[in-house]
Amino acid sequence: MLRGKRIYLRLMEEKDIPYKVKWINDPVVRKTLNFSYPISEVATKQWLSKVALDSSRKDFIVCLKENDNPIGYGGFLNIDPKNSKAETYLGIGEISYWGQGYGREAMQILLNYAFTELGLNKVYSYSWSENKGMINLNKSLGFKIEGKLEQDVFSHGEYRDRVVMGLLKKDYFAKQDGGHVIDP
């Protein structure tokens, strides 16, 4: 379990499937994602049994410390030991919790885990180029935009642009003060 101040991240379990399905199928959340829609509990169960054994990824659920309620998900894809990097992803699925710093705290927890426990040198992330929430959140933690990928993915009925953002271990630790990220 990865602990923060108000939240913790634990590996996703079968009991979390209804939450993940509800969040991804919520049209407001889905608009920000690249998912085949809709997703079902039965297919998500099969997906989870497969990815739980896949060492190239880690899939966490974000829970509130005060009552253990799940509010989101996040983790790493394409963990690449040779090049010491991984792609990160994050969503606060409960929309009523947006804008209260939970996303930022969850990403900080993921980054601490990536750079200290997994010992990675680089973390990167893809977002739709109009997803200001994710782009600003990442920037606030030191990510830099490394490029804009035009018409990169066909999703939601059109070819869409993405940005790729990256954060190096040395830049992450340069922002640290006694183990905490200095607020910008």
Ligand SMILES: CC(C)(COP(=O)(O)OP(=O)(O)OC[C@H]1O[C@@H](n2cnc3c(N)ncnc32)[C@H](O)[C@@H]1OP(=O)(O)O)[C@@H](O)C(=O)NCCC(=O)NCCS
């Ligand atoms: C993107 C997301 C994770 C942000 O989480 P959150 O808990 O709402 O964000 P926080 O409250 O921690 O905000 C942290 C910083 O992110 C930025 N930010 C967050 N939401 C924003 C928005 N809608 N517009 C602009 N900036 C935003 C701000 O810089 C903010 O810092 P500030 O509070 O000092 O202004 C959340 O909105 C979400 O899960 N969206 C749907 C899924 C998604 O987009 N996932 C990413 C797919 S690539």
